[in-house]
Structure formats: C-alpha cells, structure tokens
Amino acid sequence: MGWWGSRRKTSSGAAYGGSPLTRKIHGQEKRRVCRYAPPMSAAPHLLFVYGSLLEGEKDHDLLVDAEHLGQARTPPRYHLVELTQFPALVPGGRLEVIGELYRVSRETLLAIDVRKEVPRLFSRERIELADGRTADTYTMRSDQTPGRRRLRNGDWRKRFGPSRAPEAGAFVRWARKRR
Numbered sequence: 001m002g003w004w005g006s007r008r009k010t011s012s013g014a015a016y017g018g019s020p021l022t023r024k025i026h027g028q029e030k031r032r033v034c035r036y037a038p039p040m041s042a043a044p045h046l047l048f049v050y051g052s053l054l055e056g057e058k059d060h061d062l063l064v065d066a067e068h069l070g071q072a073r074t075p076p077r078y079h080l081v082e083l084t085q086f087p088a089l090v091p092g093g094r095l096e097v098i099g100e101l102y103r104v105s106r107e108t109l110l111a112i113d114v115r116k117e118v119p120r121l122f123s124r125e126r127i128e129l130a131d132g133r134t135a136d137t138y139t140m141r142s143d144q145t146p147g148r149r150r151l152r153n154g155d156w157r158k159r160f161g162p163s164r165a166p167e168a169g170a171f172v173r174w175a176r177k178r179r
Contacts, residue, residue, distance in 0.1 A: 045109055046135035048072055048127065050080070050099035051087035051156045053112070058085070062112050063102055072101040073130045073154070080151040081140070087156050088122070088140035088148075097154040101135060109136070 047066070052059040055068070079093030089097060104112075109124075116122040122138040129135055151159055168176070 044103045044105060046133065047102045047104045047109065047112075048074070048099050048129060048135040048137040049102065050089055050097050050137070052085070054100055054156065057156075059112075059115060062108065062115060063104065066102040066104040066108055069101040069103060071098065072133075072135070073098050074127065075130050078154075079142070079145075080154055080156065081145045082149045082151060082159060083145070087151070087159075088145055089137060090140055090142050090145055092142055093150070095151075095154045096130065099137075099156075101129070101133075112138075 074097045076094050076096040078097050079090040080097050081088045116138050125139050
C-alpha cells in the first residue's frame with residue numbers, strides 16, 4: 001500500500017494519518033500532487049453534463065451539492081456515442097448535444113474525475129456551448145469508440161425513442177417525382 005493509505009507514528013509515538021493528499025517527510029507536511037489533474041482555481045466551475053450525470057441518471061448523486069443552472073446545448077460539432085450504460089461526447093461530429101449546466105465546486109469536480117476515470121477513460125475539457133458560454137465537460141477521443149453506436153439525436157434520454165429519418169437528398173427527391 002502506498003504512503004497515502006498507511007498510518008505511521010511520529011517520533012513521540014502518536015499516530016498520524018493526515019489528509020489523503022498530504023504526508024510528512026522529515027517532519028514537514030508535503031502535499032501529494034496529481035500529475036494528470038488540469039490546473040484549477042478555487043472558484044466554482046461550470047460543468048456541462050449530457051449522460052449519466054443528468055438528473056435521474058445513475059451518477060447524478062455526485063452533483064447533490066451543485067447548483068443546477070438549467071438546460072444547455074453544444075454547437076453542432078460532436079458525436080454522442082453509446083457505451084452501454086453511459087454515453088461519450090466525441091468531438092468531430094455534426095450533432096448538437098443536449099444536456100444540463102451546473103455550477104460545481106472543485107471538490108465535486110475532482111470526485112467526478114475519479115468516477116469518470118480521468119485521464120484513462122475520459123478527459124475533462126473546456127468547450128464552448130451554443131449560447132457562447134464555456135464549460136467543462138467530459139469527452140472521449142474517436143479512436144476510443146470504434147464500432148460503437150452513434151446516436152442520431154443529441155439527447156441521451158431519448159436514445160430509445162424513434163429516430164428522425166434523414167432528409168432525402170436531391171437524387172431521392174428527383175427519383176420520387178418520376179414514379
């Protein structure tokens with residue numbers, strides 16, 4: 001077990017565990033630094049959620065202390081990919097993704113990072129929303145989702161509903177007139 005999980009004794013014999021992010025080295029408390037965490041300020045962050053963090057979904061409990069700011073959507077620049085129990089937002093598509101916007105604390109954001117397995121599975125990125133605001137969200141690279149179903153609508157909650165048929169192109173419209 002690493003130093004963050006062990007309880008050691010000081011020279012006087014008293015046990016100390018300290019914070020999981022600190023340890024004592026040569027009598028001085030040192031902070032443990034995560035190499036992968038993006039730089040963050042203490043100010044609240046805007047977080048755009050689109051899948052398992054939505055209200056009523058399985059991971060929404062992580063947002064219990066967050067302030068709900070309403071519905072939000074992205075510009076049409078993404079794919080929404082279904083990964084069995086949760087979706088992934090993948091840059092490079094032509095889909096407008098619908099979600100919710102929250103104001104979250106740094107601690108909440110770090111707890112979500114752990115659940116989303118940042119940076120191994122997801123990465124947290126700052127994106128621009130359709131209304132011009134910027135918010136953090138969790139994305140995945142397209143090479144991580146080969147062969148996975150891309151949703152036709154941008155709403156995770158409507159993934160089981162009927163999908164809208166694509167508009168007919170010029171050739172199809174011409175062929176239909178010839179009947």
